[in-house]
Amino acid sequence: xxxxxxxxxxxxxxxxxxxxxxxxxxxxxxxxxxxxxxxxxxxxxxxxxxxxxxxxxxxxxxxxxxxxxxxxxxxxxxxxxxxxxxxxxxxxxxxxxxxxxxxxxxxxxxxx
Amino acid sequence: xxxxxxxxxxxxxxxxxxxxxxxxxxxxxxxxxxxxxxxxxxxxxxxxxxxxxxxxxxxxxxxxxxxxxxxxxxxxxxxxxxxxxxxxxxxxxxxxxxxxxxxxxxxxxxxxx
Numbered sequence: 001x002x003x004x005x006x007x008x009x010x011x012x013x014x015x016x017x018x019x020x021x022x023x024x025x026x027x028x029x030x031x032x033x034x035x036x037x038x039x040x041x042x043x044x045x046x047x048x049x050x051x052x053x054x055x056x057x058x059x060x061x062x063x064x065x066x067x068x069x070x071x072x073x074x075x076x077x078x079x080x081x082x083x084x085x086x087x088x089x090x091x092x093x094x095x096x097x098x099x100x101x102x103x104x105x106x107x108x109x110x111x112x
Numbered sequence: 113x114x115x116x117x118x119x120x121x122x123x124x125x126x127x128x129x130x131x132x133x134x135x136x137x138x139x140x141x142x143x144x145x146x147x148x149x150x151x152x153x154x155x156x157x158x159x160x161x162x163x164x165x166x167x168x169x170x171x172x173x174x175x176x177x178x179x180x181x182x183x184x185x186x187x188x189x190x191x192x193x194x195x196x197x198x199x200x201x202x203x204x205x206x207x208x209x210x211x212x213x214x215x216x217x218x219x220x221x222x223x224x225x
Contacts, residue, residue, distance in 0.1 A: 034213060036213075038155075041200065041219070041221070042218060042219070043116075043202045043204070043216030043217055043218055043219050044155065044202075044204075044216050045216065046213030046214065046215070049213060087154070099145060099157050099160055099167075099168050099170065100145065100147075100155075100157065100204070100214060101157055101170075102147075102154045102155045102156070102157075103154065104154060105154060
């Protein structure tokens with residue numbers, strides 16, 4: 001599984017757009033990029049998954065450049081309830097047959 | 113929608129005791145994964161099962177064992193408990209061939225005293 005690197009922590013204010021970038025230089029051809037959100041004492045929750053270009057759902061957007069060596073999770077207009085740890089995971093067919101290997105996530109703190 | 117159910121939610125055990133954690137995956141999901149998350153740590157993969165057979169093994173101690181039953185629920189058995197086993201234990205399930213993420217349960221908080 002490709003190793004990922006993301007910032008340890010980020011601070012933001014309510015109403016701002018937050019972009020969290022993840023580096024995955026050795027991503028393989030078959031790898032997908034998936035982001036999870038985790039609140040304290042709760043299980044990780046799937047946010048978004050992509051392979052290339054841009055993916056958007058009701059929660060977030062995921063931007064993946066052509067070389068796929070990085071990806072950016074974009075959270076529009078964050079609120080206090082978005083304070084959580086965000087994990088970027090890269091692996092073959094995630095949700096298909098691969099095991100999720102968590103690295104160091106990004107602790108996002110949203111302030112009023 | 114049905115979610116992944118874990119029981120118990122909280123468990124307190126003494127050192128050297130045994131513990132059994134249970135996981136009920138989402139109906140029709142064929143794969144179950146177990147994770148351990150210590151205080152302030154990231155989730156660590158322990159073991160997974162696909163169609164009731166062990167699929168992959170991570171950093172699971174020899175004192176731990178797990179299995180998946182005919183109804184697809186899974187149990188994580190932990191023996192000779194140590195203080196360091198105190199953690200949140202998460203179970204996740206997925207359907208092979210279907211991307212878009214795994215679904216995690218709410219976890220079991222194990223405290224070893």
